[in-house]
Amino acid sequence: MFSLKRVAVLVSMAAGIAVAQPALTTIQDTLYRADGTRYNGTIFITWDAFQGGDTSEIATANLTLPIVNGVLRVNLVPTTTASAGAQYNVTYNMNGINQFTQVWAVPPSSVPLRIRDILVSQGTVVGPPPVTNPVQISDVVGLSNALSLTTQKGVGFQIDRAAVVNGSGQIDGASGNLTDCVHVDGSSGPCGSGSVALPGFADFEIPGGAVNGSNSVFTLAFPPSPAGSLALFRNGLRLESGQDFTLSGSTITFFLGSIPQTGDLLGATYRFASTSNPLGALPSPQVVCSGSGGVTSATTLTQLNSCTVAAGLLTTGDRLAVEFQYVHTGSAVGFTGEVHVGGTAIISRAAASTETLLVGKTSFGTFSGGEIWDTQSWGGATLTFLASAGTATEDITQALTVSFLAKMTSSTTDTVAIRNFTVIRYPAQVNP
Numbered sequence: 001m002f003s004l005k006r007v008a009v010l011v012s013m014a015a016g017i018a019v020a021q022p023a024l025t026t027i028q029d030t031l032y033r034a035d036g037t038r039y040n041g042t043i044f045i046t047w048d049a050f051q052g053g054d055t056s057e058i059a060t061a062n063l064t065l066p067i068v069n070g071v072l073r074v075n076l077v078p079t080t081t082a083s084a085g086a087q088y089n090v091t092y093n094m095n096g097i098n099q100f101t102q103v104w105a106v107p108p109s110s111v112p113l114r115i116r117d118i119l120v121s122q123g124t125v126v127g128p129p130p131v132t133n134p135v136q137i138s139d140v141v142g143l144s145n146a147l148s149l150t151t152q153k154g155v156g157f158q159i160d161r162a163a164v165v166n167g168s169g170q171i172d173g174a175s176g177n178l179t180d181c182v183h184v185d186g187s188s189g190p191c192g193s194g195s196v197a198l199p200g201f202a203d204f205e206i207p208g209g210a211v212n213g214s215n216s217v218f219t220l221a222f223p224p225s226p227a228g229s230l231a232l233f234r235n236g237l238r239l240e241s242g243q244d245f246t247l248s249g250s251t252i253t254f255f256l257g258s259i260p261q262t263g264d265l266l267g268a269t270y271r272f273a274s275t276s277n278p279l280g281a282l283p284s285p286q287v288v289c290s291g292s293g294g295v296t297s298a299t300t301l302t303q304l305n306s307c308t309v310a311a312g313l314l315t316t317g318d319r320l321a322v323e324f325q326y327v328h329t330g331s332a333v334g335f336t337g338e339v340h341v342g343g344t345a346i347i348s349r350a351a352a353s354t355e356t357l358l359v360g361k362t363s364f365g366t367f368s369g370g371e372i373w374d375t376q377s378w379g380g381a382t383l384t385f386l387a388s389a390g391t392a393t394e395d396i397t398q399a400l401t402v403s404f405l406a407k408m409t410s411s412t413t414d415t416v417a418i419r420n421f422t423v424i425r426y427p428a429q430v431n432p
Contacts, residue, residue, distance in 0.1 A: 022056035024075040027104075028112035031070045038070030041094035045074070045104075053081030053108065072115070080107040087120070204233075204267040207252055213261045216254040222272035223250040226283050226429065229271040235264055283427045288313070288320075289402070293418035299408050301338065304418040307402040309425070314396040317428025319365040322346075322402055324421045326358040330414030337416065339375075340403040342394040347375045349383065350409070356380045366396055 031039035045063040052058055058077055065074055079086035088104040104118045137143050154166050158173030164186035166172045176188030183189065202221065209218035224230040227247055232239045239245055244258040252268075260266055293305030309320070326337045328351065337358040338348040346362045360377030374389040394400055402423050406416040 022052045022054055022058070022077045023108060025078050025106050025109045026073070026075050026112040027106065027115065027118060028073045029114045031067060031072055031115075039067055039092075039094070040069065041067050041092060041099075043067060043072070044091045044093065045076075046089045046091075047079075047087065048085070050079065050086035051083040052077050058082075058086075073112075076104075076106050078106050078108040080105050200272045202268065202270050202272060204269055207232075207266050207268055211260045211262060211264055211266065213259065216256070216259045218252045218254075218260075218266065220250040220252065220268055220270070222270075223430075224270035225273045226271070226427065231269045233267045233269075234258075234260060283429055285321075286425045286427070288423045288425050290420075290422040292420050293404055295415045295417035296406055297408055297412060297415050299411060301336075301405045301407045303403050303405050305404050305421060307421070307423040309400040309402070309423070311397060311399045313425065314366055314400065315428060316366055316368050318396075319363060319426040320402070321361065321363055321424040321426065322421070323361040324359065324404060325419045326404075326406060326416055327419045328356050328358070328414065328416050330412065332414050333412040334409040335414070335416040336407050336409070338405045340401075340405065341371075341373065341392065342400050344371075344373070344390075344392040344394060346373045346390070347377055347388070349377055349386070351379055352382050353409075353414075355382045358383060364392075370394075371396070 033039050043065050045065060047058070047060065047062075049060040050058050056077070063074070065072070076088065079088065088106065090102045090104055092099040092101070102115075103120050104115075105120045106113070106118050137147070151165065152170050154168065154170030154172040156166065156172035156175070157170075161173030162182045163171050164174045164182065166186070172186075174182045174186065174188055176182075180188040200222065205221060207218035207220055209215055220230075224247065228241075230241065230247060232241075232245060232252065234244075239258065241247060243255075245252050245254045247253075254260065288309055289307030291305070294302075296302040296304060314320070320341070322339065322341070324337075324339055326335075328335050331353050334351050334353045334355065335358075336348065336350045339346050339360075339362065341362075341364050346364065347360060349358060351358055357380030358377065359379070360375060362373055362375040364371055364373045371392040371394055372389070373392060374387070376385070376387045377383070378385040404418045404421055406418070408414060408416065
């Protein structure tokens, strides 16, 4: 037999357990299908762990609830007074197929609630807002030092201005007019001031002139600069300068067999010198060849290296610049170095056995009747500075070879080599 004392203890424990159980809200409803028949199936209710409004701890779990003849009845812990994010995710299953899902937010209630009373939109987070406390910069290890390394706003910082970094490492707004360009040093000024000049471009400009089958002369808005930049099209087909037309300044003259006929469409694309930027269309020099060469101990002139200027690359008014560096190894005998442009020897110098170097540069300019060249050369020990000049009659419409040659004065183990050479073309350019 139980003693009265033991009975009292058991009653007290049962009362404690009853007090600890969280309050529940009853959800009761009748479910129908769209055709009016009652819903038969299963609903799966899942939830993540949360703390109830009465501080009860609700563990993550799930509940499977059969629905027979449309009858739904279930008791759940309220979530609207629980910790943030508390909610029930409900999946409806019929004949083994998941039909749809719902999210329930259950408030405390002493009377049964229907689904419409607890239904919320998918993804809505319910429950009281989380309690947050501000985090101080000093609370995060290393944050204060990291912030001190970031760029700060300067006194000149402005919204809607290009950003520049001032002398103190702070961000300021660029000063100047809104139409100015900002330079890399943070200063500003009119665009083009201190910057690289750029040419103007004409894209498929229609040349001026009557397209009537008899007119052969047409004009462009600007003289193409350089002239070779002109691409002229007739009905989409590109025409060839010198075969279909000639260009003089901004004037195009068609040959008889290429005169545009009525209905033809002409278009021209070219570069030109901008009137506000006269340097814009100046062409750049081109390095035709550059490198090092061979070595010889022969007593006859031997080509150590060469550079071939392609046919048609040189035109009237162009200029070739040639630089060269020979090296003599040994001191037994002397040597001779020569540079030829085509069949023209622009330099031939003999050096003593004690000379170690032969270096120099030459300029080879073209005009309508031929070429003029001038050369400067010197050595590293005994060869004195020497300048010379002359004329040539090379055919610049054909390939032109620049040759670097050398020989020894007599049989020897000494050598002479072309250590480095460069050939640069400076194209002709009409003053814009």
